[in-house]
Amino acid sequence: MTSPSRPKVLIVFGTRPEAIKLFPVIRALEDAGGIDTVTCVTAQHRGLLDQVLAIAGLTPDIDLDLMEPGQSLDRLTARLLTGLGEVIDRVAPDRIVVQGDTATAMVGALAGYYRKIPVAHVEAGLRSGNIYHPWPEEVNRRIVAPIADLHFAPTDTAAAALARENVTAGVHVTGNTVIDALHWTRARITAEPALAAGLDDLAARFAGKRIVLVTTHRRENFGDGMAAIARSIARIAARDDVAVLFPMHPNPNVGAVMDAVLGDAANVARIAPLDYPHFIRALTLCDIALTDSGGVQEEAPALGKPVLVMRDTTERPEGVVAGTAKLIGTDEDRIVSEVFTLLDDKAAYSAMARAHNPFGDGQASNRIARIVADDFGL
Numbered sequence: 001m002t003s004p005s006r007p008k009v010l011i012v013f014g015t016r017p018e019a020i021k022l023f024p025v026i027r028a029l030e031d032a033g034g035i036d037t038v039t040c041v042t043a044q045h046r047g048l049l050d051q052v053l054a055i056a057g058l059t060p061d062i063d064l065d066l067m068e069p070g071q072s073l074d075r076l077t078a079r080l081l082t083g084l085g086e087v088i089d090r091v092a093p094d095r096i097v098v099q100g101d102t103a104t105a106m107v108g109a110l111a112g113y114y115r116k117i118p119v120a121h122v123e124a125g126l127r128s129g130n131i132y133h134p135w136p137e138e139v140n141r142r143i144v145a146p147i148a149d150l151h152f153a154p155t156d157t158a159a160a161a162l163a164r165e166n167v168t169a170g171v172h173v174t175g176n177t178v179i180d181a182l183h184w185t186r187a188r189i190t191a192e193p194a195l196a197a198g199l200d201d202l203a204a205r206f207a208g209k210r211i212v213l214v215t216t217h218r219r220e221n222f223g224d225g226m227a228a229i230a231r232s233i234a235r236i237a238a239r240d241d242v243a244v245l246f247p248m249h250p251n252p253n254v255g256a257v258m259d260a261v262l263g264d265a266a267n268v269a270r271i272a273p274l275d276y277p278h279f280i281r282a283l284t285l286c287d288i289a290l291t292d293s294g295g296v297q298e299e300a301p302a303l304g305k306p307v308l309v310m311r312d313t314t315e316r317p318e319g320v321v322a323g324t325a326k327l328i329g330t331d332e333d334r335i336v337s338e339v340f341t342l343l344d345d346k347a348a349y350s351a352m353a354r355a356h357n358p359f360g361d362g363q364a365s366n367r368i369a370r371i372v373a374d375d376f377g378l
């Protein structure tokens with residue numbers, strides 16, 4: 001319910017990572033008082049998004065349901081621009097909030113700019129320095145920067161990246177809201193173990209083994225890179241003391257390669273995408289996270305899990321500097337060697353597992369809500 005006397009904030013998101021990182025912000029804005037929030041999902045990712053909405057107890061005010069199988073980036077962008085434009089015209093918000101580096105975030109900011117509505121960017125300032133890694137996310141977030149007037153940088157490094165682009169006004173270092181989401185979800189699992197009980201059988205099956213949690217889905221790794229990742233997983237899983245837990249991204253560019261290379265490998269559990277509570281439990285169960293994801297680089301260190309990043313660049317260098325993460329690329333032999341080093345060298349493992357997590361203290365969303373409220377003079 002909105003009131004004409006209260007400022008109205010439109011929060012736009014469309015993917016699972018955005019939902020994870022925004023649901024604590026939505027709750028904090030609602031708790032702050034004096035602000036009407038309107039949530040709009042584009043459903044750029046449908047099933048994965050809905051999982052997070054369910055656990056967070058969020059029912060979007062507007063659902064554009066724009067997902068189409070195999071749609072191109074240009075078609076998605078065009079549909080987002082017209083769809084979000086119509087939403088903004090109808091809602092008439094006083095501010096728009098976007099998160100991260102998706103097509104939804106970029107287009108949401110652009111549609112707001114076309115209407116001269118101020119935009120706040122959650123997780124601002126992440127940069128890899130290469131416009132094709134990650135692709136197209138690196139350019140998406142660069143486009144948002146000159147449009148937004150409030151930039152919620154998760155770290156000092158992200159704020160410094162904005163400053164190098166002459167973006168200095170309205171920059172606030174808040175921590176990353178994914179840590180807020182992680183703490184909230186762990187507390188829910190502790191109170192309600194049934195929320196993540198779907199992994200009980202796998203936990204029993206893999207008891208006594210070292211678990212490597214694998215996530216991979218980056219577009220720039222499709223093709224030869226994905227094939228190399230698949231071969232490395234097969235070699236890692238060939239060890240008797242290792243099990244690979246592999247929630248499969250639904251993109252066929254991942255599944256087809258893994259089907260061809262891994263087949264029914266005994267020590268590889270290729271499972272359906274996990275909802276957020278089950279994913280957090282998977283991180284808790286694992287010994288090593290092997291990933292090309294961005295968010296895992298933030299979440300795993302909060303649980304003391306070393307992260308090996310199958311990319312050549314990262315927009316989250318803080319983890320690499322702190323020692324919680326290591327860039328290893330997609331070379332098959334390198335991936336296998338780095339995983340085996342952590343499995344066999346206790347000192348190397350401990351150095352990464354005990355490194356300081358640079359991504360926040362779990363209070364980022366409250367800081368963001370307070371800044372937005374202050375901007376409205378509340």
